[in-house]
Amino acid sequence: MATLKQVAAHAEVSVQTVSNALNAPHRLRPDTLERVNRSIELLNYRPNRNARSLRTSAVELIGYCVPSWPNQTHLVMDQFLHALCAAAERTGRHILLFTAPGGVDGMPTYDDLHARRLVDGFVLSQTETHDPRHGWLKQQGIPFVSFGRVWKETTQPGAWVDVDGAAGSATAVRHLYETGRRRIAFLGWPKSSGLAEDRANGWRDTCQDLGLPTAGLAVRCREDTIEEGAHATARLLDADGAVDGIVALSDILALGALRELTRRGLTPGRDVGVTGFDDSPLAEVVSPGLTSLRQPMDQIAEELITILTGGPAETAPAGRLLQPELVIRGSSAPG
Amino acid sequence: MATLKQVAAHAEVSVQTVSNALNAPHRLRPDTLERVNRSIELLNYRPNRNARSLRTSAVELIGYCVPSWPNQTHLVMDQFLHALCAAAERTGRHILLFTAPGGVDGMPTYDDLHARRLVDGFVLSQTETHDPRHGWLKQQGIPFVSFGRVWKETTQPGAWVDVDGAAGSATAVRHLYETGRRRIAFLGWPKSSGLAEDRANGWRDTCQDLGLPTAGLAVRCREDTIEEGAHATARLLDADGAVDGIVALSDILALGALRELTRRGLTPGRDVGVTGFDDSPLAEVVSPGLTSLRQPMDQIAEELITILTGGPAETAPAGRLLQPELVIRGSSAPG
DNA sequence: GCGGATGTTTTTAACGTTCAAACCCCGTGG
DNA sequence: CCACGGGGTTTGAACGTTAAAAACATCCGC
Numbered sequence: 082m083a084t085l086k087q088v089a090a091h092a093e094v095s096v097q098t099v100s101n102a103l104n105a106p107h108r109l110r111p112d113t114l115e116r117v118n119r120s121i122e123l124l125n126y127r128p129n130r131n132a133r134s135l136r137t138s139a140v141e142l143i144g145y146c147v148p149s150w151p152n153q154t155h156l157v158m159d160q161f162l163h164a165l166c167a168a169a170e171r172t173g174r175h176i177l178l179f180t181a182p183g184g185v186d187g188m189p190t191y192d193d194l195h196a197r198r199l200v201d202g203f204v205l206s207q208t209e210t211h212d213p214r215h216g217w218l219k220q221q222g223i224p225f226v227s228f229g230r231v232w233k234e235t236t237q238p239g240a241w242v243d244v245d246g247a248a249g250s251a252t253a254v255r256h257l258y259e260t261g262r263r264r265i266a267f268l269g270w271p272k273s274s275g276l277a278e279d280r281a282n283g284w285r286d287t288c289q290d291l292g293l294p295t296a297g298l299a300v301r302c303r304e305d306t307i308e309e310g311a312h313a314t315a316r317l318l319d320a321d322g323a324v325d326g327i328v329a330l331s332d333i334l335a336l337g338a339l340r341e342l343t344r345r346g347l348t349p350g351r352d353v354g355v356t357g358f359d360d361s362p363l364a365e366v367v368s369p370g371l372t373s374l375r376q377p378m379d380q381i382a383e384e385l386i387t388i389l390t391g392g393p394a395e396t397a398p399a400g401r402l403l404q405p406e407l408v409i410r411g412s413s414a415p416g
Numbered sequence: 417m418a419t420l421k422q423v424a425a426h427a428e429v430s431v432q433t434v435s436n437a438l439n440a441p442h443r444l445r446p447d448t449l450e451r452v453n454r455s456i457e458l459l460n461y462r463p464n465r466n467a468r469s470l471r472t473s474a475v476e477l478i479g480y481c482v483p484s485w486p487n488q489t490h491l492v493m494d495q496f497l498h499a500l501c502a503a504a505e506r507t508g509r510h511i512l513l514f515t516a517p518g519g520v521d522g523m524p525t526y527d528d529l530h531a532r533r534l535v536d537g538f539v540l541s542q543t544e545t546h547d548p549r550h551g552w553l554k555q556q557g558i559p560f561v562s563f564g565r566v567w568k569e570t571t572q573p574g575a576w577v578d579v580d581g582a583a584g585s586a587t588a589v590r591h592l593y594e595t596g597r598r599r600i601a602f603l604g605w606p607k608s609s610g611l612a613e614d615r616a617n618g619w620r621d622t623c624q625d626l627g628l629p630t631a632g633l634a635v636r637c638r639e640d641t642i643e644e645g646a647h648a649t650a651r652l653l654d655a656d657g658a659v660d661g662i663v664a665l666s667d668i669l670a671l672g673a674l675r676e677l678t679r680r681g682l683t684p685g686r687d688v689g690v691t692g693f694d695d696s697p698l699a700e701v702v703s704p705g706l707t708s709l710r711q712p713m714d715q716i717a718e719e720l721i722t723i724l725t726g727g728p729a730e731t732a733p734a735g736r737l738l739q740p741e742l743v744i745r746g747s748s749a750p751g
Numbered sequence: 752g753c754g755g756a757t758g759t760t761t762t763t764a765a766c767g768t769t770c771a772a773a774c775c776c777c778g779t780g781g
Numbered sequence: 782c783c784a785c786g787g788g789g790t791t792t793g794a795a796c797g798t799t800a801a802a803a804a805c806a807t808c809c810g811c
Binding site: 084085086096097100101104128129130131132133134135136137 | 766767768769770
Binding site: 419420421431432435436439463464465466467468469470471472 | 798
């Protein structure tokens, strides 16, 4: 494994000159640069990242805590991780995975990784209602950025990127409206979840703007399962006044809606328009295809990395709210 | 940020003694050790991993290439990553994520990560039929271990861990047999996939052992979608001779089967027993619950890490075949 | 009372890189 | 003719750690 020293000897220059050839090529005379580059190529030299990190005290690694999965089905995690990795790599960085207990119990793990210089900073996700991590990291002066707002807090420590759930629901409602739906229901979760509230608000406000009814059209499911989605849909269908559109807060709930409709001999897309959230792999794989609000993963990842790695001069706004994109499939085909 | 030198000064010993206190405490006199440990604690010292890695030329990081997701829906990736992380951490290591082009085009990326000392070795997954990575890495002398065999090769370079698909199907068939099913079909993929063949063989052999028919009971789906699974099930149900059990090669196909059964007024679990593969989050979330073959993720991860990090003395067998576990749910409830 | 064995601690020298300062050379202007 | 400036290059030191060897202390048996 070639080192700077060997390259320097081969090119008959000093070690520092080779270092400059890589980090500040403009400092070299063109012919020297050329000669050094040839030696680098010839010896197949690759800088040792550990030595570099030791000297510069920057490891170019970003920590990400893998959510413990029984917690919540995170069907789009692979998309997110892929996008995050790709974005990090575009800046010469990489993602380091780790596990940690939830809440404040996990903080020593974060602290340790930073103190031992395994990572420069963190990307947080799976943000919870009173997530203690943001404040703690901020207080320790450890760099981080959050995917997701800490809901119900007026001000949240540190920078964040999030997807506009209210706007997402609004788009879904408008899409259903444009395809002729006039009684559009909302399948949600309990009010305790900030994310659920955000999406519910978008639905309610847009319905009201369009002059559509909302009374009795919001159903809260206890769990994020197909079963619950189906039950909730059944309740909607059994109630007075037909429902011809359903905005579900998750693809799983939407799947439940599709199942219940089909079971009753109704055709999703023709008789009732259904939309989901997140555009998980399921949306594509289910029949007749589930219209869903796709999170702009690449853009999210890009923003996260930019904010996290942008120098301190980067006095960016505290947060960045991105718009989901409605991917239209059979479940909302014009009736 | 405290360094060894500062701790040494505080404890009034040499730097090396502090290092020994951490790496070889048995070498210290108990009272010295006690004193040094107090200083470490007091100054909240954490060893700098970069300096250590530079000296020992071992980074304690394991590379894992995030599969590019459009490729294949990998519904259990989060489970796998979590298990892998946890297993790595038990040995003081961590997982570094990266992206790379598929096949041989990705090899420079692997090489680079290793040459720059970002990782000590790799865990490969998403193994493909003629996966070039194994041979390439072996030839370069880069440590790795594979989750998944390179199918249809008599000998595969390097060590691997895999789940016994044939045994999985066999378990599923026997379970369906024990709950009274006598015409058990198989929902698979084309023969080109080694994984598919493995699972198909287990089904066929076990049916024959039990004296059950197999002729006309194996259906190949072109894609891994719910739609395809439903179509295939429809074909089975339309053919001569009733089908009362279905072993599907994936949870997605199994979901298709459930849908088609329900559509025809049949009750999964009562009229027809259905099993899937992988125990993805869907299996739990669908109604009436999908019986599925769970990959022993924790054990897989543990074996992968053990093989990869076990010293060279570890002349372990080239491969390790683990048994999947049948998780029984409503879709195969005794009829 | 001395050679040797054993146990504990310190010294020295790296690991491969980058930063800061010094140095050299050459052209320019006074 | 010399001081000055600046591009290009080298020198020296440092980042924080560990391996190996050296030094020191203690104890034992003869």
